[in-house]
Amino acid sequence: MSDVEIYTPTAEEVHSGELGRRMRQFNYGFVGEYGQSQPVWVSARDGSGGLVGGLRGFVFLHWLNVELLFVDESVRRQGVGHRLLAAAEQKARELGARNVTLNTFEWQAREFYLKQGYEEFGRIDNYIQGSYVAYMKKSLRS
Incomplete structure (x- = not known):
């Protein structure tokens, strides 16, 4: 057994980005270099x-990873909702996205998607209080 300590990192350690850099270096060996994530934000008023x-x-x-x-x-x-989603998908295409993924709870918008x-x-199933969470995807290619 090695002498490895598991601990809670300081905010400074987290913000240094070292962990992410090390993970990217590992991943580059499999998929080549890739850029940082790009935000996609769309609002309606x-x-x-x-x-x-x-x-x-x-x-x-x-x-495109839809969080919300x-x-x-x-x-x-x-x-x-349709217009927001279409605008986000278009922005994502412009940023090089080929696909979209998201998740939605049973009581939210599965049918809409x-x-x-x-x-x-x-x-x-039974993710929370007997309700499921659905994982969904879509190709952005014509």
């Missing part, structure tokens, strides 16, 4: 300038 929706994600290794898509109930079923051309490729 109403006629009064109030925020009514938005999407937050990032492009990394030719994939939210549309306020006051404007749901009016195409806002299916209508937008996404497919479910995995699911964890």
